[in-house]
Amino acid sequence: MRAADSMVDAMGRARIEAAAQANAADAALWRWFTAMLEDRRINGGTASATGL
Numbered sequence: 001m002r003a004a005d006s007m008v009d010a011m012g013r014a015r016i017e018a019a020a021q022a023n024a025a026d027a028a029l030w031r032w033f034t035a036m037l038e039d040r041r042i043n044g045g046t047a048s049a050t051g052l
Helices: 003-038
Strands: none
Touching: none
16 A cells, blocks of 8 residues: 555544534534433524524
């Protein structure tokens, strides 16, 4: 295998690992948000433009 091919493979693996970590972080945030929403600690409504 050429050095360039090896570097591309390493970059691909790094991208896949970064994506997996980002997905795990997103999932953790979503679990926290939905738990807070279900416990009614936060309001799921939208803020109006005139009276936040």
